[in-house]
Amino acid sequence: MKIERYKREHDHSYTLGATLTFELMRLRPDLALRVFICSDTQMTDSTKELISLCEESNIPVEKNNKAFNILSPKGNCYVIGMFKKEKQKIKEGNHLMFVNPSDAGNMGTILRTATGFGYKDIAIITPAVDVYDPKTVRASMGALFHVRVEYFESIEEYRERFDSNNRYAFMLTSSRDMEEVKAVSPYTLIYGNEATGLPEEYASFCKTVIIPHSKEIDSLNLPMAAGISMYKFSRSV
Amino acid sequence: MKIERYKREHDHSYTLGATLTFELMRLRPDLALRVFICSDTQMTDSTKELISLCEESNIPVEKNNKAFNILSPKGNCYVIGMFKKEKQKIKEGNHLMFVNPSDAGNMGTILRTATGFGYKDIAIITPAVDVYDPKTVRASMGALFHVRVEYFESIEEYRERFDSNNRYAFMLTSSRDMEEVKAVSPYTLIYGNEATGLPEEYASFCKTVIIPHSKEIDSLNLPMAAGISMYKFSRSV
Numbered sequence: 001m002k003i004e005r006y007k008r009e010h011d012h013s014y015t016l017g018a019t020l021t022f023e024l025m026r027l028r029p030d031l032a033l034r035v036f037i038c039s040d041t042q043m044t045d046s047t048k049e050l051i052s053l054c055e056e057s058n059i060p061v062e063k064n065n066k067a068f069n070i071l072s073p074k075g076n077c078y079v080i081g082m083f084k085k086e087k088q089k090i091k092e093g094n095h096l097m098f099v100n101p102s103d104a105g106n107m108g109t110i111l112r113t114a115t116g117f118g119y120k121d122i123a124i125i126t127p128a129v130d131v132y133d134p135k136t137v138r139a140s141m142g143a144l145f146h147v148r149v150e151y152f153e154s155i156e157e158y159r160e161r162f163d164s165n166n167r168y169a170f171m172l173t174s175s176r177d178m179e180e181v182k183a184v185s186p187y188t189l190i191y192g193n194e195a196t197g198l199p200e201e202y203a204s205f206c207k208t209v210i211i212p213h214s215k216e217i218d219s220l221n222l223p224m225a226a227g228i229s230m231y232k233f234s235r236s237v
Numbered sequence: 238m239k240i241e242r243y244k245r246e247h248d249h250s251y252t253l254g255a256t257l258t259f260e261l262m263r264l265r266p267d268l269a270l271r272v273f274i275c276s277d278t279q280m281t282d283s284t285k286e287l288i289s290l291c292e293e294s295n296i297p298v299e300k301n302n303k304a305f306n307i308l309s310p311k312g313n314c315y316v317i318g319m320f321k322k323e324k325q326k327i328k329e330g331n332h333l334m335f336v337n338p339s340d341a342g343n344m345g346t347i348l349r350t351a352t353g354f355g356y357k358d359i360a361i362i363t364p365a366v367d368v369y370d371p372k373t374v375r376a377s378m379g380a381l382f383h384v385r386v387e388y389f390e391s392i393e394e395y396r397e398r399f400d401s402n403n404r405y406a407f408m409l410t411s412s413r414d415m416e417e418v419k420a421v422s423p424y425t426l427i428y429g430n431e432a433t434g435l436p437e438e439y440a441s442f443c444k445t446v447i448i449p450h451s452k453e454i455d456s457l458n459l460p461m462a463a464g465i466s467m468y469k470f471s472r473s474v
Contacts, residue, residue, distance in 0.1 A: 109458060109461065112457075113458075115453050116450035116453070116457055117450060117451070141455070143453070214353055214355055216352050216380070217349055217352050217353045220350060220353055223460075223461065224346065224350055224464045227457070227465060228468045231448070231465045231468075231469075
């Protein structure tokens with residue numbers, strides 16, 4: 001198998017770093033394909049533990065410095081996992097929905113926070129960032145292996161399956177303070193693109209809400225708005 | 238004046254980008270030194286408005302492509318402001334405190350969120366990231382020009398001036414759910430380093446609190462923990 005820089009069309013992706021690769025082997029050994037170890041890695045207890053996890057699951061461990069030059073040219077990464085991507089389907093229940101999110105690091109932070117507050121099912125409306133981008137996988141700190149992410153081509157495609165979810169759309173044009181809203185399960189919290197927010201039409205089929213903030217900033221950043229509202233709604237059920 | 242890549246010891250820093258430079262000229266023209274415009278910038282209305290703001294404040298505007306090669310080698314930046322750094326003192330009132338924060342982007346996101354929730358006075362215990370790092374300035378989206386940031390060499394130095402503030406320390410070892418705490422003003426919300434958190438000793442002179450999250454993640458990331466708690470405490474006064 002040739003090692004190439006990650007591309008969206010590949011059927012596999014990478015966990016860059018020892019901790020992240022450990023999470024892969026611990027949570028989803030069924031997805032793991034191979035583990036690369038840099039020849040100058042020190043054989044610490046945690047490296048040995050990782051290798052024994054790989055042995056248990058019959059995952060080959062290779063010393064392969066070339067893989068590091070290709071996949072982590074900036075260095076400071078001594079273990080890399082290769083894993084197969086999985087086409088997932090979200091389940092019924094409370095959902096998060098991101099419409100055209102574009103930043104890989106932001107999406108990783110969002111997956112980590114979602115896992116922290118118990119949101120397991122994440123709908124993404126395309127065009128959108130690839131959650132299997134190694135930057136997202138890394139920023140998620142392994143949370144990607146705890147959630148289900150499903151891509152939809154349109155809101156209509158999503159509504160065909162989940163139209164009974166109550167929809168709460170975060171929009172700066174809303175006049176409804178999030179604090180005054182009690183989300184009724186099953187619900188979907190909906191967030192727009194980092195730069196452009198949600199299209200106005202979402203107001204016609206969602207209850208719009210806002211997290212009030214001072215006029216001195218234009219908006220909260222996307223992971224922050226998502227994290228604060230996930231916290232709020234996960235606590236007020 | 239020679240243009241060099243930003244270093245901490247410089248007495249000036251940079252706003253990389255048109256929107257950010259606009260914020261500088263709008264909010265703190267007294268700090269502005271010069272504005273550089275890339276020769277292939279289009280003269281849009283907002284560029285013209287920026288130039289007229291500079292003229293009003295007698296700030297020289299220069300076409301200088303060399304500045305862009307040095308300060309923004311990756312490109313996609315057509316306007317740069319140069320401004321003088323200011324040694325600030327925080328005022329009495331509610332504070333945020335960050336103990337040894339290390340990530341420039343995180344600190345910018347924190348300043349943006351702090352501005353959004355009305356926290357204007359930010360104490361940082363060194364060693365710590367430089368808030369004038371252009372990466373922080375950029376991630377703050379201009380919020381740096383709305384807040385006061387003061388560095389302290391130790392918690393003792395801070396307590397000499399602000400010992401009467403009630404201290405709430407965010408620690409993963411705490412068993413006190415943030416939701417059960419009503420912060421009494423004036424107060425200080427205290428957060429540790431991204432990787433190591435707060436030293437245990439903080440529990441001896443602070444009320445410790447935690448934002449409960451699932452065991453599937455080790456912690457929330459620092460801006461997220463700070464943002465969620467700023468939101469909570471700014472809303473519950």
